[in-house]
Amino acid sequence: MTAVLSRPAAPATPAPPGRDVFIDALRLFGMALVVLQHWSMPVLSFAGGRISTGNALATGGAWVITWISQVMPLVFFAGGAANAISWRGSVRRGGAAPAWLAARLRRLVWPVLPLAAVWVPLPHLLTALGVPEQPVVTASRLAGQLLWFLAVYLAAVVVTPPMLRLNMRYGWRVPAVLTAGAVVVDVARFTSGLEVVGFLNIALVWLAVHQLGFLYADGRLGRPWAMALVGYGLAAALVAAGPYPGSMIGMPGAAVSNMAPPTIALLAVAIGQIGLALALRRWIVALVGWPGVSRLLAWAAPRMMTVYLWHMSALAAVTSVVVVGLGISTPEPGSQAWLSGWPHWLLMLVLAMFPLMRCFTRFETPPRAAPYAGGMARIVVALALAGSGLLVLTAIGFVPGRAPVLGAGMLLAGLALTWSPARSRPAAQPSPSPLDHGLMGFR
Numbered sequence: 001m002t003a004v005l006s007r008p009a010a011p012a013t014p015a016p017p018g019r020d021v022f023i024d025a026l027r028l029f030g031m032a033l034v035v036l037q038h039w040s041m042p043v044l045s046f047a048g049g050r051i052s053t054g055n056a057l058a059t060g061g062a063w064v065i066t067w068i069s070q071v072m073p074l075v076f077f078a079g080g081a082a083n084a085i086s087w088r089g090s091v092r093r094g095g096a097a098p099a100w101l102a103a104r105l106r107r108l109v110w111p112v113l114p115l116a117a118v119w120v121p122l123p124h125l126l127t128a129l130g131v132p133e134q135p136v137v138t139a140s141r142l143a144g145q146l147l148w149f150l151a152v153y154l155a156a157v158v159v160t161p162p163m164l165r166l167n168m169r170y171g172w173r174v175p176a177v178l179t180a181g182a183v184v185v186d187v188a189r190f191t192s193g194l195e196v197v198g199f200l201n202i203a204l205v206w207l208a209v210h211q212l213g214f215l216y217a218d219g220r221l222g223r224p225w226a227m228a229l230v231g232y233g234l235a236a237a238l239v240a241a242g243p244y245p246g247s248m249i250g251m252p253g254a255a256v257s258n259m260a261p262p263t264i265a266l267l268a269v270a271i272g273q274i275g276l277a278l279a280l281r282r283w284i285v286a287l288v289g290w291p292g293v294s295r296l297l298a299w300a301a302p303r304m305m306t307v308y309l310w311h312m313s314a315l316a317a318v319t320s321v322v323v324v325g326l327g328i329s330t331p332e333p334g335s336q337a338w339l340s341g342w343p344h345w346l347l348m349l350v351l352a353m354f355p356l357m358r359c360f361t362r363f364e365t366p367p368r369a370a371p372y373a374g375g376m377a378r379i380v381v382a383l384a385l386a387g388s389g390l391l392v393l394t395a396i397g398f399v400p401g402r403a404p405v406l407g408a409g410m411l412l413a414g415l416a417l418t419w420s421p422a423r424s425r426p427a428a429q430p431s432p433s434p435l436d437h438g439l440m441g442f443r
Contacts, residue, residue, distance in 0.1 A: 020081065020217075021288045022281050027078040028297055030071040031304045035311045037069045037249075039349050040342065044319055045329035049132040051319070055252055056333035063247035067232070070248035070259070072149065073209050073270030074277060079153060080213020083160045084167075097161050098379045102372035102418040104157045105379075108150055109386050109415050110366035111305045114359075116408035119143050119313075119398035127400070135324055137399050139316035144397030144404070146312055151390035152202060156210045158383055163207070167214040175215070178208035182264050190243055198261040205262040209270050216278070224278035231272025238265040306361045307353065314352040322348070373420040386414030 043054030057063055083104075090100045123140045127133055166174050182204040189198040215221050238244045243256055244265040250257035258266045277284070287293055322328050331337035372379070389410030396403040 020085070022285050023078045023081045023085075024301065025284055025288045025297060026074055026277060027082070028300055028304055030075040030078065031308050032300070033069055033071045034075075035307055036346075038311060039315060039346060042315070042319075043330045043333060044323045046135070046324045046327060049134060051135040051138055051324065053138070053252075054330075055249075056330075056338070057247065057249065058251045059333040062334070063245075063251070066248040067235070067269055068273070070266070070269070071273070072259075073266070073273050075149075076153070076156070076206050076209040077213045077216070077270070077274050077277075079156065080210035081217045082213070083157060083210075084164060084214045084217040087160055087164060098374060098376050099372040100161075101158065101379050101383065102374075105154070105383060105386055105418050106366040106369075106415065108154055108157070109390075109411055111309060111360070111363045112147065112150065112390070112411060113408075113415070114363050115143070115309050115313075116393070116398075116404070116411065120404050120408055123398060123400045131320070132324070135320070139312075139319075140399045141397035142312050143316065144393040144407075146309065147390045148394040149308075151387055151394055152206050154383065154387050154390065155203070156207060159207070163211060164214060167211060167218070171218075171220060172215060175208045175211040178204050178211065179264070179267060182208065182262075182267055186264050198263070201261050201263065205264070205267045205270075208267060209274075212271075212274055221274075221278060224275045224281075227275025228272050228279060229275070231268050231270065231275055233272075235265050235268035235272060238268060302364050303357055303361050305364050306357055310356040310360060311349075311353060314349050314356060317352045318345075318348045369419050371420070372418055374417070378417055382414040382417035384414070385410045385417070389414065 041056045043056050045052045057065060086104075087100060119140065123136050126136045163174070182201050185197060185200045185204060189195065212221065221227070239246050244258060244263055245251065245254055245256055247254070248258050248266055248269055250259050256263075288297060323330075331341060389407045392403055392407030392410065396407070398404045
């Protein structure tokens with residue numbers, strides 16, 4: 001891995017300062033594939049007032065698809081590169097860490113507020129209208145579970161400045177140490193039987209992948225095909241030796257999940273995915289240069305956060321009509337009925353997603369405000385409140401009760417602390433490119 005990580009890789013094409021169209025494309029592709037997977041894998045049926053859920057990827061050897069379709073590692077990798085570019089750009093402009101953290105916090109949390117505003121009262125309204133309670137609770141929980149990513153990513157943003165300093169000093173040794181820590185955690189988890197130990201890998205695994213994004217931003221990731229072979233080869237060996245399951249997402253009834261908490265098997269797949277993406281970088285950049293693809297990415301970029309946050313709501317809406325209302329169950333996964341019905345299912349979900357995008361895309365970008373002028377202590381409190389709110393909503397969802405109200409209130413309080421009173425009219429700032437919007441914009 002030393003040879004793989006330390007050899008510089010020359011950029012395939014020159015990019016404007018502070019921009020990398022490969023990273024733009026990678027994060028959009030990653031989020032699109034997350035949505036496609038979430039929409040494609042549910043196996044649903046409704047009887048006796050209860051909805052039953054399964055996973056189509058648990059059928060036969062379909063789990064192997066997750067070695068490509070579980071793209072959260074690529075999203076964290078792209079996020080690491082984006083955060084490195086953004087932080088260094090802020091430093092060049094004379095920015096301070098509190099102001100940079102405040103801006104990143106606003107971009108991550110602001111789009112969540114309308115989700116909370118809709119879903120906190122919605123379960124109460126639906127049950128009052130006579131909708132069976134169990135499907136409502138299931139949908140309410142799933143709508144909040146998506147926020148795990150924002151909670152972990154926010155933590156990665158917080159530690160970006162010090163981790164970048166470590167990257168400058170120690171380079172590839174930083175992800176190597178994080179990987180070694182993840183190995184120790186897995187050994188302790190599986191030898192002691194204490195599952196709670198494994199949750200330490202939420203930090204170690206995702207920070208290791210995030211750190212690889214720093215190395216990419218420095219041009220220090222080379223030999224991508226070797227990286228892909230090493231990563232996927234290690235993953236195959238770990239799965240063959242056990243106790244790691246083959247699927248890189250949690251499966252119903254599985255004793256072990258590679259995702260929650262993440263394992264070194266998932267980290268190995270992450271290395272393989274990143275290597276494969278880097279090996280294809282030249283072709284990806286060329287594809288992005290096509291006018292049609294460029295226009296599609298420019299259209300999609302300022303909408304991807306909305307799609308990510310609301311795509312499970314679209315799934316809940318279509319399920320409520322088709323499965324609960326009409327009593328149509330999902331056909332046997334992989335059968336002819338399933339394959340022929342899958343495009344129609346996706347079409348209904350896309351149609352349900354469009355009005356949600358029209359309503360909520362406007363919340364992708366927070367309102368303009370004077371630069372944050374508070375101290376680090378205040379922004380630390382804001383980050384703690386926002387992160388805690390995201391964790392509450394991840395763990396509980398929007399299930400009726402006090403917890404969702406508390407979580408939403410913590411988000412709102414954390415966000416409020418990032419605004420400073422305007423002492424004077426802020427200087428005009430250049431409008432960002434469309435590709436700079438979205439989940440991890442560089443500006």
